Amino acid sequence: MASTEREILRTEIGWAIVVAGVVGVIMVAIVYAGLAMHINPPSNIEHIDPKTLHLTGEFTEPNLGTKVEANGQVTVRMVATQFAFVPQCLVVPEGKPVTLRFSTPDVLHGILVTGTNVNTMIVPGYVSQVHTVFRKTGDLLMPCHEYCGLGHSQMWATVRVVPEAEFRPGADGKVSCDAR
Amino acid sequence: MEHADADPKVLDQPWRIWATAAIASVAAAGLLLGMIVLPVVQGRNAGISAFDAICRALGIQAGSPAMPQPPSAAQAIPVTQVAWSAELIRDLEQADRRNGEAIASQTCFACHGERGFAPDNRNPNLAGQSALAIYKQLHDYRSDSRFNDQMTPIAKALDDRQLIDVTAYYAYLTTGAIDPTTAQVGDEEIVRLVERGDQSRNLPACSSCHGRRAGGPTETPSLVGQNEGYLIAQLQLYRSGERKNDIYHRMRSVARQLTDREIARLARYYSTTLRQ
Ligand SMILES: [Cu+2]
Numbered sequence: 001m002a003s004t005e006r007e008i009l010r011t012e013i014g015w016a017i018v019v020a021g022v023v024g025v026i027m028v029a030i031v032y033a034g035l036a037m038h039i040n041p042p043s044n045i046e047h048i049d050p051k052t053l054h055l056t057g058e059f060t061e062p063n064l065g066t067k068v069e070a071n072g073q074v075t076v077r078m079v080a081t082q083f084a085f086v087p088q089c090l091v092v093p094e095g096k097p098v099t100l101r102f103s104t105p106d107v108l109h110g111i112l113v114t115g116t117n118v119n120t121m122i123v124p125g126y127v128s129q130v131h132t133v134f135r136k137t138g139d140l141l142m143p144c145h146e147y148c149g150l151g152h153s154q155m156w157a158t159v160r161v162v163p164e165a166e167f168r169p170g171a172d173g174k175v176s177c178d179a180r
Numbered sequence: 181m182e183h184a185d186a187d188p189k190v191l192d193q194p195w196r197i198w199a200t201a202a203i204a205s206v207a208a209a210g211l212l213l214g215m216i217v218l219p220v221v222q223g224r225n226a227g228i229s230a231f232d233a234i235c236r237a238l239g240i241q242a243g244s245p246a247m248p249q250p251p252s253a254a255q256a257i258p259v260t261q262v263a264w265s266a267e268l269i270r271d272l273e274q275a276d277r278r279n280g281e282a283i284a285s286q287t288c289f290a291c292h293g294e295r296g297f298a299p300d301n302r303n304p305n306l307a308g309q310s311a312l313a314i315y316k317q318l319h320d321y322r323s324d325s326r327f328n329d330q331m332t333p334i335a336k337a338l339d340d341r342q343l344i345d346v347t348a349y350y351a352y353l354t355t356g357a358i359d360p361t362t363a364q365v366g367d368e369e370i371v372r373l374v375e376r377g378d379q380s381r382n383l384p385a386c387s388s389c390h391g392r393r394a395g396g397p398t399e400t401p402s403l404v405g406q407n408e409g410y411l412i413a414q415l416q417l418y419r420s421g422e423r424k425n426d427i428y429h430r431m432r433s434v435a436r437q438l439t440d441r442e443i444a445r446l447a448r449y450y451s452t453t454l455r456q
Contacts, residue, residue, distance in 0.1 A: 016202075023206060027213060034218045038225065043236065051265060054427045055258045061428065081428045082396050083384040088433065105428070106397065149395050151384030154377045 038117045046127040053079070053105040065176050066090050068169040074098045080109035080122045080144065083151030089158040089177035093167035094137050102128040110146030113159050121146055134161040260425050261323045262316045264398050271344055272311050272351075280349025283342055287334060296353040301409035308355030313401035314347045317425075326425040355405055370445045381437045386446070389430070397430060403450040411447035419443075 033039040053059045059079055065087050066076045074096060079086045081104060092098050102111065102122045112119040115136070120128045134140075144155035160177055169175045215237050223233030235241035284292075288306075292298050296307025306314060320326040321335035322343070338346065377385035389396030390403050403411065417423035418435035426432055438446070 020202070020206075027210065031213055031218065035221055038222070040222050040226075045242070052263050055261070055263055060258055079428055081430065083388060084382075084428075084430065084433055086428045086433075088382060149388060150391070151377065151388030151396070154379055154382060154384040154388075156382065 039119060040117075042120055042128060042130075044127070044129040046129070047125060048103055048127050050103070050105045050124040053103060058101075059103050061086065065174060066092060068173045068175070070173075076100045078102050078157075080104045080111065080148075080155075082106050082149050083144075083155045085111075085142070085144075085155070085157035087157070087176065089160060091160045091162060091167065091175045091177055092134055093164045094134055094161050096164060096167075097131060097133055100130045100132065102130075107148050108146050109144050109148045109155075111142055111157075112145050114141045116140065118142075119145075134159075137161045137163055258325075260316065260320050260325045260427060262319050262399070264312070268315075269312075272315060272348060275344045275348030277345065277349045277352055279342070280345035280347070283338070283346045284349055287337075288346070291330065292350075296350050298407060298410075301407045302413065303407065304410045305406055306350040307353040308402070309350060310400070310402055311347050311351035312399050314350055315344065316399040317401075318343050318347060320425040326423060355402075367445055367449055370442070370449045373442065373446070374449065378437075383434060383437050386434075397427070399427075404453060406450055408447045408451035411450055412443055415443045415446065 048057075048059070054061070057063075058077060064077050064079060066074065068074055074093060076090055076092065076098060078090065078100070080102060100118065102120065103126070104122045104124050107124060109122040110120065111122065116132060116134060118130050118132050120130055122128050138161060140159040140161060142157045142159050144152060148155065158177070167175065216234060219233035219237035220230045223230065223236075228236070232241060291300065291303050292306050296309075297305050317326065318335050318338065321328065321331045322338065324332070335343075373383070374386045377383045377388065385391075386403070388394055389400045392402075394400070414423065415435050415438060418426065418431045419438065421432060424432060435443075
């Protein structure tokens, strides 16, 4: 038991150092993630009607998956829905800029791709967009990381990163896991 | 330094000064890192000037996309024409069930039974089915999103009002009580699939969507007490892709993973289970 003023002082300073240390470690982690791992806050604000997502435009079923656009840009469009990603597997080239675009017709979801800087929430009413470059080939796990209902823990997809030489789009510019 | 008789306010003073200084410096460091260092360095990677990056971090400049949006020349080929809106759900709630009953007794009883219990095991029971599920399926038959020789012409003959009224009639009927002597609740493997799914096959539990008030997709039908022959047929149709009116493959991606044996046992389970 601390009783004299000197002892009280010592414990107070001890705990102040612990608290300062915790705050310091968190700050360093944030700065490291931001600068070394390129984890950025989302900056793209784009609205879309979740009620008609499956009926019109960009996020209808035949349009989902990886596509090489006419200008050579690689775009991945994906829908997160209770309780699966559509498509459940996607192919991307190694070492090339890729734009990932996500939306949802139902509730809040989130994704991260293990070992990369891809990490975003998917919010009904918005398009979430991430620009990235995949540096290592192989199958990466992409789980849903925002609780979305009872089937949440079975909700995951695979991101297949292939060497650029093996990344061969079809006539319509689309690339899928099945075709390989 | 032990002045037992000193004024506590005077004793505290240096502590207050130091604590304030410590908190202010942590806050200042946070602002410097978050509003200046991080945006400027990250902005450089994205080709944004230091000034713009700081303005965006402060929220006084809109976060415009740092790179041009990819073009989208998408052509929509939807698997269903149904879109849930507040008006539609209100219409279903305010439907005229008497009119629905009149239509049903004329056209539907022959195959779906008098109180919504189909005499033929291959036809679905409709009694107490979710209104949203019935509405979507009728609408899908009508728009050729789901096809069946018997149902398609019948649905096409219904106008919007009739479709809503007959939906409300069937949804309002009471579901049947299952005969406890035929109930099968002992199939452990299937109960596990229904209640827990299968992580290794990317298979969510059936009850995460089909369970009572599970909070899954809006149009999810109830399966409890459904006819066995009908359930088997539908799971096979989803698996082969012949039935493809489920929005975003929700059922096709599930059925694709199921074996014949599992389909048969799941159908048995749902047609006889006492659980909700
Ligand atoms: Cu999810």
